[in-house]
Amino acid sequence: MPALFPRWSNTVARGSLLAIVVIVCGVILGLMLWVRTSYATGQHASIAQPVPFDHRIHAHALQIDCRYCHATVEQTASAGVPPTAACVGCHNSVWLQSAPFAPVRASLSSLRPIAWQRVNALPDFVFFDHSIHVAKGVGCETCHGRVDRMARVEQAAPLSMGWCLSCHRNPTPNLRPRSEIVAMGWDAAHTSPADDSARIRLQHEYGVRSLTSCTTCHR
Amino acid sequence: MHAHDHDHPPELNRRDFLRLAGASVALAGLDGCSRMPAEHILPYVDSRPELTPGIGSYYATAMSVDGYATGLIVESHEGRPTKIEGNPAHPASLGAAGPIELASVLQLYDPDRGKSARVGSEQVQWERVAANLAPAALRSRVGGRGSGLHLLIEPTSSLLDEELLASVLTAHPDARIYMYSPMLGDGATDAAVQQYDIANADVIVAIDSDFLSTAPFHLRYARQFADNRRLARPTDAMNRLYVVESTFSSTGSAADHRFAVRPREVTTVLRWLLTSVINGDAKTEAPAWIAAIARDLRAHQGRSLVIVGDAQPASIRALGDAINDAIGASGKTTWYTTSPLVGHHVPVHKLADLVGAMDAREVDTLIVIGGNPSYATPRALGFSSLMRAVPNSGYLGLYENETARDARWFVPMSHYLERWGDARAYDGTVSIVQPLVNPLYRSIAPPELYATLAGTSNGGARSYDLLRASWTRRTSGDAETAWSDALQRGVTADAPMSRVAAPTTFPSDTNPFEGTAFEVIYLADPKIHDGSFANNGWLQELPAPLTQLTWGNAGLISPATAHRLNVSDGDIIKLSSGQRALELPALVVPGHADDTVSVHFGYGRTGSESAARDVGADAYALWPAVGARSEAITVTRTGAAQALALAQTQSTGAGRDPVHRATLDAYRASPSSVGQRSGRVLSLYPEAKPPDSNTALQWAMTIDLTTCIGCGACVVGCQSENNIPVIGASEVRNGRSMQWMHVERYFADNGADAAMQPMLCQHCENAPCEYVCPVGATVHSSDGLNEMVYNRCVGTRFCSNNCPYKVRHFNWFDYNKHLSETELMVKNPNVTVRERGVMEKCTFCVQRIREAEIAAGRDGRAPRGTDVQTACQQACPTNAIVFGSLTEPSSEMMRRRNQPRSFAALAELGTEPRVRYLARIRNANPEIHDSR
Amino acid sequence: MTTVPLRRARGDNPVPTAFPAPPDASVLRFDGSDRALTDQLLAPLRGTGVVWWVLFAVSAAGTAVFAFSCWWTVAKGIGAWGNNIPVAWAFAITNFVWWIGIGHAGTFISAFLLLLNQHWRASINRVAEAMTIFALMNAGLFPILHLGRPWFFYWLIPYPATMGVWPNFKSALPWDIAAVTTYLTVSLLFWYAGLVPDLATARDWLDSRLARRIYGIFALGWRGTSTAWRQHRVAMVLLAALATPLVVSVHSVVSLDFAIAQLPGWHSTIFPPYFVVGAIYSGFAMVLLLILPLRHAYRLEQVITERHLDAMAKLTLTMALMLTYAYVVESFVAWYTHDIPERFTYLFERPFGTYAVLFWIMITCNVVVPQVFWWKRNRTSVGVLLAASGAILVGMWLERFIIIVTSLHRDFLPASWHIYRPTWVDFGLLFGSVGFFGFLFLLFVRFVPFIAISEVKRLRHDLGENGGREIGLPHA
């Protein structure tokens, strides 16, 4: 009667042991990496809006101030999505007749708002306040990226808690003069040591503190 | 409709809320967990400066209970009212609000409200009903002079209503108007009401009067009462309150001396007191304490006061007037004014007259406006069946309740937050009632019905027009400015009611009933009043003052009586008198009068209100007659039993006395002995660093147990501000109450005294809950808050075990799962709605703190401790709760905290709470030793 | 019984020898060939009788109840249990502590006694170890099931999360995780390492080629070379040396779940030793409850002799006395503190309060009943042993229940006091977990050599040959 197992089973046995170890570690490691990818965070996902509003035209070409549409960014928690009326301000009736404006027309006639898709979504237990960040000298660009280069607005930052913390622990590098709040590409243009010392001055001027208490954001 | 708005700028502001509901719900943060659905952003269609998303807006309005208005400020988010607060400018509020007012915002969103008009069982538009109510149409029924037309209205003090009712009478000269509410009884139609000035009364004797928590104007009285017993220094003056009552009331708990007497002894006490006051120390058969009180009253000529409860018959209240005359109180601390209720320009009749008319088949058309007479009348009166017999009966009300069931047609009435109107406070001050939202359902306001009846409109009239018209009519000078001013301040310039002489009634000289075994006393419920608020979960779940009973009523009896009847809490007893009988569970209350059973009205509802149905027992079934305060009764033990939903199962402090108490004299003798017991404990760890007050404010709270009357306003205020769910009777019975603020009650062992201790998270600097949490879901903030991070909590519940105050509450189930869309709208968008399986607890209203900080940051200034008021503090009628920062020594909070009588709960554990209590000081009369 | 002190056993060999000193022969009375011995000890692997099937069906049903109760809890929420505020912990944690405790005897017998050269352990350590593992598997389920949001249990483990937050190691619960995980892992390794030679025996002894292959895989190709035996012995002694401190540490850590809280009835310095004793105590009871039927069913009277029963009973009695001491001291200290809540909990609430009946049942089971073991006759009477063990297991469960619930339901502020009443789910989980334990144990008995064959053979040759003179002595 031959042995229970053939010669080559030795190799198989050790191979499979190795495989088990590798797979288990691999799965855990893989998950940890995956949640950090943009697939998981929704970064740079292209989101279609009911109206093909192009920030490149409005923010870049026409140089319209962000606050013209996002009017409440300096007063309230939410930056504010413009009321349909705001479009009509510039887009006269002739313009309104074109196909892309159909939702706008519908909204005006039905008095129902345009259902924009949310791009930068935070969980409901996170209370983010635009006004205070703006007041403390954190620019739009810092979190929203080069909106003036986006045909469709996309989420520029991971919006993970770790990401928030990185700035809340050390806000100074992300400060800029309030006058430059809406400026695009400002950070890239201000990287000299002089700018760094300027930022430190701003920190004192604006009374910027590192806030890492939980209830700063969770209430 | 939108174009239409522009005619009415003030109303336009708060219209489009249903349209916004979607966005609002999304903002409210209904899901505590991190799974995120694709969300829509719904901006406004047209820009409106006064309605900025994310900023709460505040509007002044007024709510009437039994016709007496309390001025309120209502917070509104994206067009949906979420929070009620008192209006400091209003005499009946002085900034405070009672449980009923605070909870009324939930009633607005009540899914059980009547949603559409009907005739018979057929759903119709209001206009259809209105057509039949036009004078022409109606005369064919009720005769040319309208003799067949009878209106039964709930008490109202609205000038507009009175005007329109007058015009109804012009259209139907012989029509009759009746005004009824069970709590006012026939008093509703009295020409005069008695006013008190508590602020200037140093000695107060309250006889069967809960003037601090249920009487009209109680918020004002409570504030004035508390202001005279703040004791900033031990040597400060302090007023003195004697309470003589059968049922232990909030007022009783605030008393310096309380005497429990049987209802029928009230007359005796009054007569004794009268004699003693008049005859000085002349010999009477009265017990010593009567004489002592009399001396005290006389010693404070003109600065003393005797209050006899409104529920007592006029003949008995007349005795009180006599005493007040004798002690020089009349004209100084008490006086009479004309009643603020309608009836001065239109004749209003008593309910009895209507019943008579219905009996005599004289009623063709009966229209009931508000109230709920089919339920809230003595069953013996048979109102329900009489109403059914009326050929054409209609009901305008919030709910399809018992009365609606008896009415041929029904029209939903607008909630006061949905309609325009006006109302007088108890002292006659007029306020404009302005709506916060468009009616949720196709409902109308009484003025619109009156206008229809008067023929001034064919049902199309809107109360806004009617009000503006009437306003312009009665305002001399610039009506517009006066109008906008009235809207902003919440009160108008109108003069209060004029003083009148006391009504001449002859004091009764016979006791109502002699030598009976048991008596029953009927009381307005401190939570749901006469039953009109029975469908309000916040009120039903609010532990009743002193009894701590939720979701229902009980027959309250004294320990001695319980022993005599051989019953204990929950045993069903049967009260019967002749044909009338009532079965309900007994509840033993120390300090209750012996051989007396107290029963509260408002329970045992059978209407379409789902939350109210079958909760408690219906006292109206036993009530002998309108206005009856008490009667002789036989009490038997049925042997059945029922578990009561008690929020607190222990009645005394079990020898631990968590509340520090002392008499004023003892406190003055040695102030330090009353306050803090030291609480240093040894630790393996180095001494914790004192919190850094340079970088941040250090939040703290001080609660004065001397002025706390246990009314529960703080509890409801907190529930409303912090999205605390309603969990129902069975969960309360399971000990799963969710209220972050709980007014704990400790009876003295002899029942003579009851101490109240509002218990909330103490925000300990060495918090025991924090170091046992495995995931750091509860940690300390740099400004000294004990933070609870719902979204980090995994629900080990270790924190609750280690919390010596047991102020943490756990979401055993998903308590928000089955809320209707409207109920979701009452949620505060600035507070996370907690999901199943997480802990929650008082946060010191951290959302308000952070908003204040952000606001300060926007303005580039440092936040101040005084920028923030917590919800409980705001609601408190007696200002017993103050909040602020340890870094501001001059603040009221710190000044109180530094009083010698301040102490920390369970200080010996070394938890270093940020909440401090002020010991309960009673201004005892040294001459009296036998409080009972 | 004679023991050889570790020092003498160690000699110049870097590790202590695992071989016992000259034993008295009463621990093994098998008079047959090694072959016969193997045949008897491996018999269950060839199939079992109807009794096994009946028990299996019962325990399988229990397992189903367990599964359903778990599902119900997760589906509905912890509200399905009777827990409330103040009694936020109740049955689940009681079960957790109870099962962990039961586990301890296994390690005590297999590791602790191995170090102490208690030769008689050879015939019961495998069963004891298996019991430990199954008890721990049960215990491990409860804390997770007990969470309000069990799906986030991994937040208690330190891993680099995108949230940037970590567990709080000042809390006793992460300590628990560490302790229980360690304990379960070490027990498993110890058990399996000891099992390998017997799996090899099974592999070589069975007939069906498939069965032999299956056992062969788990035997890892063991062939009993001298090196293998030597290293194996060293490894076993090392593992035993590592497992032994766990016997003390694990339940000490569990006791800290309570002791670090400041609750009267929990906040007590005596807790760690008190819990350890209680744990081993309940564990012995469970071991007895398991081996007595086995002994009868597989006619192992010659392998598991009266000497074993006697020794077990004596140890049980010892534990009972130590536990009694702990009870007394607790109450004395409470009285001595003059602290009102402490006195209330220990001197009033427990003996005379809401749950007084349970308290007195507990005293009877844990203190009174084991006193029967003062008499030799009782120590060796199967009936008495079974009855006493059952009583002790009930008593120990009640002890944990009383510690947890009576302390919680009336603590500092009377206003927060509230009674606790369990629901059917609570009972479903308790009895279900017992069923699940039985389920696993029956499978073990059927498919795994439940007596350490090689050790027994070794033992019996030590007994057989020259009075075992040389045996267990160091080798040059």
Place this chain on the structure above:
Amino acid sequence: MRDSRWPEGAYAAEFADERHFVGALAMLRDQGYTRLETYTPYPVPRIESALRDPPSVLPGLVFLGGLCGGLFSYWVQWYTNAVSYPLNIGGRPAHAVPAFFIPTFEGTVLSAAVVAFVGLFALLRLPKPWHPMFEIDGFERASIDHFWIAVDATDPRGGTLSQQTLESLDPLRVVRVPATS
């Protein structure tokens, strides 16, 4: 393991009795055989005196394993609670030595135990489902009640002589064992 490399196979002898087997083993040693291996159903201490083995390295490995485990556990706690996100928890210091002690202890024991277990089978070169000895019919009894001695065919002393030497010890039988690879 002495039997893991048999380039030219080995000679194996089977014994039924422990005494006889031990005696035979001693005899082989005296004759100068060095590449011996035994197969027994249970540990036979006297083998070790016969074939002098070096002391095991396992204890050393286990000590190192425990040390690393302990250090790592403490480091994790210190880094997470005191460095990465220090929080004010109940007024206690972020670096709470007494608290960190317990997980450190558990970490030590855990890693030490894992090293002991893995180390054992690594040293024994297991798992190894196949071995030339398994090719012998009836070798099964080596784990039940029989004792085997194997001499490497390349043993300097023996070589082909081994067969006779083994037979001279009068075992149950002597068999030729195939090479290992």
